[in-house]
Amino acid sequence: MRKKMRLLTSLLALLGSFVLVASACGSSDDSSDSSSGALTMAIVAPSASDDLAFSQSMVDSVNALDREITLSITDGTFIVEEAAAAIRGYAEDGIDVVIAHGTQFGASLAEIAPDFPDTTFIWGTATDTQGLDNVFAYSPASDEGGYVNGVVAAAVSANGKIGVVGPVEAGDAVPYINGFTTAAEAGGAQVSVTYTGSFGDVALAAEAAQAHLANDADVLTGTAQMVVGAVGVAADAGVPWFGTQSNQTSLAPDLVIASQVYHWEVVLEEMLDLRDSGTKGGKAFEINLANGGLVVEFNDGYDLSDDVRASADAAIAGIIDGSVNTGA
Amino acid sequence: MGDFFTTSVLVATAASAVRLATPYLLAALGETIGQRSGVLNLGVDGVMMLSAFFAYWTVLETGNMWLGVLVALLVGLMMGVLYGVITVFFEATQGISGIGIFIFGLGFSDLLFRQQVGTPKPIRRLPNIDIPLLSDIPYIGEPLFQRNLMTYAAFALVPVTVIVLNKTTFGLNIRSVGENPQAADSLGVSVERTRFSAIMIGNAFAGLAGAALVLQLGIFQPHLTQGMGFIAVALVYFGAWKPLGVMGGALLFGLVNAVVLQWKALGIIPVSISDLAGMAPAVVTIIALVLLARRVNAPAALTKPFIRS
Numbered sequence: 001m002r003k004k005m006r007l008l009t010s011l012l013a014l015l016g017s018f019v020l021v022a023s024a025c026g027s028s029d030d031s032s033d034s035s036s037g038a039l040t041m042a043i044v045a046p047s048a049s050d051d052l053a054f055s056q057s058m059v060d061s062v063n064a065l066d067r068e069i070t071l072s073i074t075d076g077t078f079i080v081e082e083a084a085a086a087i088r089g090y091a092e093d094g095i096d097v098v099i100a101h102g103t104q105f106g107a108s109l110a111e112i113a114p115d116f117p118d119t120t121f122i123w124g125t126a127t128d129t130q131g132l133d134n135v136f137a138y139s140p141a142s143d144e145g146g147y148v149n150g151v152v153a154a155a156v157s158a159n160g161k162i163g164v165v166g167p168v169e170a171g172d173a174v175p176y177i178n179g180f181t182t183a184a185e186a187g188g189a190q191v192s193v194t195y196t197g198s199f200g201d202v203a204l205a206a207e208a209a210q211a212h213l214a215n216d217a218d219v220l221t222g223t224a225q226m227v228v229g230a231v232g233v234a235a236d237a238g239v240p241w242f243g244t245q246s247n248q249t250s251l252a253p254d255l256v257i258a259s260q261v262y263h264w265e266v267v268l269e270e271m272l273d274l275r276d277s278g279t280k281g282g283k284a285f286e287i288n289l290a291n292g293g294l295v296v297e298f299n300d301g302y303d304l305s306d307d308v309r310a311s312a313d314a315a316i317a318g319i320i321d322g323s324v325n326t327g328a
Numbered sequence: 329m330g331d332f333f334t335t336s337v338l339v340a341t342a343a344s345a346v347r348l349a350t351p352y353l354l355a356a357l358g359e360t361i362g363q364r365s366g367v368l369n370l371g372v373d374g375v376m377m378l379s380a381f382f383a384y385w386t387v388l389e390t391g392n393m394w395l396g397v398l399v400a401l402l403v404g405l406m407m408g409v410l411y412g413v414i415t416v417f418f419e420a421t422q423g424i425s426g427i428g429i430f431i432f433g434l435g436f437s438d439l440l441f442r443q444q445v446g447t448p449k450p451i452r453r454l455p456n457i458d459i460p461l462l463s464d465i466p467y468i469g470e471p472l473f474q475r476n477l478m479t480y481a482a483f484a485l486v487p488v489t490v491i492v493l494n495k496t497t498f499g500l501n502i503r504s505v506g507e508n509p510q511a512a513d514s515l516g517v518s519v520e521r522t523r524f525s526a527i528m529i530g531n532a533f534a535g536l537a538g539a540a541l542v543l544q545l546g547i548f549q550p551h552l553t554q555g556m557g558f559i560a561v562a563l564v565y566f567g568a569w570k571p572l573g574v575m576g577g578a579l580l581f582g583l584v585n586a587v588v589l590q591w592k593a594l595g596i597i598p599v600s601i602s603d604l605a606g607m608a609p610a611v612v613t614i615i616a617l618v619l620l621a622r623r624v625n626a627p628a629a630l631t632k633p634f635i636r637s
Contacts, residue, residue, distance in 0.1 A: 051447075051448070051549065052447060076438060163593065169599060169603060193592075193599055194589060194593050195592070195599060195602040195606075197603045200551055200554055202547065202549055203544075203545060204554075206544075207344050207347065208592070210343075211340070211344065211589045211592070211593040212593050214336060214337055214340030214341070214590070214593075225549070229545045231450075232547050235546075
């Protein structure tokens, strides 16, 4: 009986582990057929590949590349050691380009990349390559879209009180929130920022939004994958929402006014062109409004006045020509 | 700080605390029943994840919230059967088995979500229901009596659990097999059946906790629980294996979380120490556990498989 017990326990643990691994690796997606000659790429992402936020922005971008690509994805690697194992595994498998989509993967990449000089690693959000010549880095000028959202938010707020739900004070969340706050305050609004301390705690994000509503906020925004809970609170309260990273209109079709969407493909194309010419890394890239890597997508389902839309367009033009300072 | 002590903000903070406490309370109440019978279940979080997914998926497909709750309950019961068979009939080590259940629930819910749903889609959230007269009481009316049915059910289950554990033969059996299973067995109490039943009830509560979480949020995401089940296990120790103590712990945990969020929103906690302040609920729980652990004895047979001599 005891042997049976141990066997059953081991089997259960093994089954659980298998399911966990299967779920992490199960979203392998071929963006095109895997015929010979196709560039092989892999994405290692911290949250679900369809999170309507950070991870999805990269998956959508790779799928938008104008190349023949065989894509593999390992997502949900919120534990850095798991991500590191996946990154190394892809490199060992001979994948041409491995994208480590998370600032937190930097230390792991610094150990792994030198072992695979023929592999190109793409890492972000980061503003430098850690001196590694087979690593490209990428970051978004998220303050720019944040600023545009802030301009519109201040204009649509009736009482001038706006709430922001952030994750941890790190990465692209900080410039987004800074840009948003700069513009909203310039528009006469009072902005309150709550960092929940977690990228994944949906319940806490929802309660952070509730706290803003209790303080009379009539417009909300937020960044990172846990904001799906906050969007639900906004939708229930009938309060407009501004998204970032991916288009979040589907979460509240009547209330999402605009989303800053990351189009990483703009810089990915450049990186792959460099790789084709023999440069495997060593350069940092930024997506912004000027190069088309950042796009503020307005929701046609929300009846935004022409004046407000014009002020948003003016802000975009000003940021591109340098006449507007986002304050980030 | 003055802004915090306004009626509307205090009431909103209390309401937030009750909302946050609801899934913890349900899960911890169930775990209390299980642990009083001598069975530790570290798989609560996995059961919550799986139940939350099935509740979400059911509501997404049918639009029927109560069907979602029922399905979550059934998923909890099924996980209870699995855990009961492993720990009671095969006498497996409870800690490792619980971890196995947790990993299974976490991974399987993730896998199912990817296969069946993909991109998060919002579902209807549980509506708040005002209890006539009580909901109009100043200060406490809104936080306590303008809540959803799952919250009412969670708090109603506290006295029910107290009565079942302390005033019924079944409760006496649960306590006796948790303290001295050999003695209970010699008196004709079926240790296996009693523990199995306690596990089933505990997992059903965890299923309800998952349903409460997802129906309060109106959305599902992989890893939605963020370790709530483990906090629930800690709350059982915090509450000294007594339903009222567990309720106090869940409310305290929810209240500290709600106050921290409110202070952040009001700018009382500056952004520069925001992440540090977010640790407050866990720190309070750990301090309370350290203080309480010296005074309270766990069920004597907790984690010990029953082997008839």
